Amino acid sequence: MSEVNNSEEPDKDPESEECPAEDSFGFGDDLELNQFDGLPFSSRYYKLLKERKTLPVWKVRCEFEDALVNNQLLIVSGTAKTGRSTQIPQWCAEFCLSAQYRHGMVVCTQTNRQQAVDLALRVADEMDVNIGHEVGYTIPLETCCSSETVLRYCTDDMLLREMMSDPFLEHYGVIIIDQAHERTVSTDILLGLLKDILLQRPDLRVVVLAIPPMTAKLLSHYGHIPLISLEPPSPARVVHSNSGNKDYFYSALRLVLEIHRTKEDGDVVVFFASAQEVHCARSILQREGTRLGAELGQMVPLVLCPGHGGPPPVPTVQPDSKRSRRVFLSTQKDEDMWWAAESISFVIDTGVQKKMVYNPRIRANSEVLRPISQCQADLRKQLSGPASKCFCLYPEDDQLPAENSPQILESNITPTVLFLKRMEIAGLGQCDFIDRPDPEGLMQAMEELDYLAALDDDGNLSEIGIIMSEIPLDPQMAKALLASCEFDCVCEMLTIAAMLTAPSCFLEPPAGTTHEAVQCHRKFQHPEGDHFTLINIYNAFKRSQREQYFSAEKWCQDYFLDYSALKTAEAIRSELNDTLNRIELPISEPSFGTKTNTHNIKRALLAGFFMQIARDVDGAGNYFILTHKHVANVHPLSGYGAQSHKLGLPEWVVFHDYTLSENNCIRTISEISPQVFIQIAPLYFFYNLPPSESKDILQDMLDPDGKREDEKQKVATTGNDVDSGCAVAQQTQDRCVIQ
Template sequence: MAFEPGTPQGAGALLTVSPEKTCFLDASDSSDVDEGLLDDLELNPFDGLPYSSRFYELVKQREKLPIWKTKYVFLESLVRSQIVVVSGGAKCGKSSQIPQWCAEYCLSVNNRHGTVVCTQVQKQTAVWLPMRVADEMDVNIGHEVGYVVPFENCCTNETILRLRSVSTDVLLAFLKDILLARPELKVVLITPPELSDKLLAYYGCVPLIQVEHPHSAEVVYAPCIQRDPFLAAIRLLFEIHHSQEKGDIVVFLACEQEIRRAFEMIHQESIHMNPALGELHPIPIYPHCSLPYYMPYDGLAHTGTGHRRNVVLTSSHGEALVWINNLHFVIDIGLERRKVFHSNLKSHKINTYPLSDYIMTFSTGKMFCLYPEEVTQTEMKIFLTPKVQESNLTSMVLFLKRMDIAGLGHCEFINRPDPESLMQALEDLDYLAALDNDGNLSEFGIIMSEFPLDPQLSKSILAACEFDCVHEMLTLAAMVTAPSCFLDSPMDTDDAKLRRRMKFLHPAGDHFTLINIYREYTQRRKNNIGLYIVERWCQDHLLDYTALETARVIRGELLDIMKRLELPVSEPAFGTDENVLNIKKSLLSGYFMQIARDVDGLGNYIMLIHKQVGQLHPDSGYFLNHIIPEWILFHEFSVADRSCIRIATEISPELFMQMVPQYYFSNLPPSESKQILEKASECRTTNAAAEDRSENQDTVTEEETSSAPEQRCLIQ
């Protein structure tokens, strides 16, 4: 977990403790309790039930953690101070033990509970960590310990310890004022040693608890920079396995694409491997997965046995998710690929950074760094730019506006966002009609803020209420919010991929193809044919079962929000021409800022708001069918090795001009595309005027025809 979004894995956390009383009962350290004073069955004060035998086993493991020696020093500091900073390296136990000690601090003598909230940046950590904590506390997940992440709330009113995924940069910006207003509130900041000075400077004179973490692991550096670090890591992995040295392996790769690629390569190689070497079991961990369907804890907490060797594949952000008792080898390529949002381009750029991480801080074994040691001092950074300084801030600004926090430029951020990005976010919200003339949230913006979605997508859902296509738009919103449902197979050509997906492709565009896929998937689930068969069906069509299941959960949560807000939900009408047009209108209501035009008939699309050029993603139905629509609305544009446009749907210039806010269009820079749209608008205006004149003439003629006999009758 990360104290700031820009820091890598395991960097820290923020805990807020709101005790009803300051009495502390030591519920976990049974070694310090006089057994003669206890009954035969010691009761867990959190749920009133006897401790299980597993609890005592886990206590012995917890006592070996470096953080354990600081327990009572920490508790004394928590009693005396409102803010406590805990500094320690990775794997010292701070992420799992500190929340439990805070919960124990909140436990009163009459078994009434205060509340402990632990914030995490990554959703995966906010789900995995409470599972582990609940296991160590000997309580049930979802009762005494729970978590809250977008689209999932695993808590009750009785939950003592809650973990949430939030932006700690935003939270810390206002924490000083909150602490002044609530003296009973206590805050614990968990951080790596490299950030402790920055926190102390930000908060002033507060207690600092430093965790000593001796390391005896052997570190081996490469003699030179690797031409292909990924392949070098895979080769070293197989060399270790063939050496038959015992122990599990963790490989830190640059990105999720490399994780998937490595998983496939290891899986294929394992099929042809000598059985005498033992089973090589790859376990991919994707730290940025939107929802917690990749659950590493159950599969990794146990010690490897027999001839099975676990190989955990993750990126630097996934370090906090790795918990293997039998870990003996770590392979680090020293690189990280991450998305950086460019507000002026409204697109993401994939950058590769040399990253000297602190993932080597484990106590035994070997750490293989696939880069020279001198590179760590000359080129590598321990921490990268905080994400708040390189992310799309529109959602964050909408949240702050909803919290009635004004003057964003004057907020005391520990990592100040780019002022230009803040202004761009405010401008985008204004275009989306989320702000009123005074710059405050409009009624429309208040409703938009109720959805844990990108504001453009929230606007499209609300527009669907007007265009009577909410049912389809909720499905589409879930599909674009979940991870991509498309899988890549290196064995398949584009033609083979087209054959597998032909039944889903919709002529109206990729957005409609996603709706087709979701409808087919949910229909198969309803048929009760068994999850194994459904998963097999997904594999046969190169679809990701986990992503589709995630989309199903997200859609259910969005539907609950619609009902809570008493917003209308239309009946299904997918497939009719009117429904297709209404879905496009709804999409344009939110995504009018994401329009591109093919400039040469070859699929080179130029963005309407700037001069960047991109091509359709290989997963696009247009790409597979070799169709090149002239004008498209797209969901995402990423500037990478090959500038890709993801999820595109054809639109007409006339429809765009019908839906676009005029003050947005007037602010667009001059371009050939803008001239074409202006002409389309003029033609639309001319045609509309002609139709009005024709209708008026028809009305006059009808009136003259109907009134003539009456006049003649009167004359007679």
């Protein structure tokens, strides 16, 4: 890359003499003018520059810049608080600037959307430029970039989505994969595909940021490539528990109260196993905090877990409060989010995490309690300085797993297979996974896509599959939305898809208000099922915005609904609407509430979710799931659970998801007609169902005269009359178009 090196010797700055490699890039050019926007530097720039040079990553700046020039791929090994996520992207931006951006700009991926935003804000400040101009970010449902952007932070899933239109990522000269040790599905796919992209683009540079032992696995995967190791910050003083962590939850809370009683300065971070534990802990600490003496100062428990913000929020204490302590309650995926937290003096690590693990045989997630990995434990010990303390609520000799378990081995990979099939069309080769998905999971994903008619006879994407891959939803929901275009209920299905993609809109009521919350939620319940209830809630929310624009948030509070979740659903619905317009699919006028519309919504739902059908086998709410013969109950938040004593439970339902847990529940269910199920579901799916009484009932409806073999072809080609009175010709057309 001869174009990288400047032909003339630039003017040297005293700051640059410590690193001769800066001269070849123009890194040491006149510091009076910003090389990115041509404006004079502010005094804040020099103040921050002095702070930046104290970061551990600055010790390897020359080594990094040399490696970037001479290698397509390199790995940087370093923990949080070393400066790797803020400084390396800036040096890469200077590298691209030295080549006049001939090969593209810089993108840096993050696994957490809030961290992507906060890093972009911090780096824009350090580079002395405006956010959204030279430095920007892209996260789901929000973009803050412009044509001037040379450094962009984004979530790993958004960079994957960008590959739909730019398979070889030709817009970028340097791609930085941060937090590779998190092993998210999107990051693992990027690491696998970039191996092929590098062969196609010799001008591209890829920098992977991770921590040991992930760096060793990356070196084994990619072969002989440079590894730059950063000196880790000094860990806190570590105190281990001698007992097991069976009672970790209450042990952690007791420890928080003990720390607060010592009157030692500093905030506390507590890592719990799940978001549910986090919210429960906040309620308990709020209650116990009111019983503490005023002389101890105020203790403020604050929730920080996925979906609830980013790095530590601003203290919510009175300005005149001399002694106040924030207690941040977090979960297992937030270790790297504390890079900007300087006030942390105590870290409490419960040492366990609750994870959802997908079982392809029954197409369901199960919740499991596991120990954290050793690399997570090490990160938590380094969150605060050497003068601080880290309390580990597990014995020191506990053998923790060395690294994080790859999510691709524990997730439903059907969306992943759909994406990779789309990339094959774009010309990319096979994804070279660091850890290959389980063959059973791959087979299940291929089978599911085949049932959804997303694959042709050769196993490649069909036309329907290509359209489904354009819609940013899980394949089943994408198929249901696509079917709604044929059934003239797009408006309603957009709302259902948005509400189910966004976080739950139902707030957990404060203690003592459960009955009131149930009464409020019951006002939205629809007799046809939970999917229709979600439409009622969304429509009521939109009316509250129109009629009481400045009090929509208050309206949500009054009805125990989550305002932020409904705003997210609104944004998702708008994005989906734009997607349908872009790919020129018809959008019907809303007609919610009519009998025809209700029937069409159920047909559209079944077009995507025919694999998630259950039958009440005893009239008491014990639902037999046809695909794997498990029995489940209705989730407590379901409208059927609240009104079953009045209307009774439906015999046949379609459900959105099923989780193996203590409650073993199906969630978001709506009543369906078994005759409509027979009409919509592919026949080969139906005949592949395991034997059961429920299947026999459906078989008798499909073949009332017992001539099953003779009728199979007839049903497949002409359809079967249903209780709605639809004409056979119309059914045949629906089957051909949707399937």
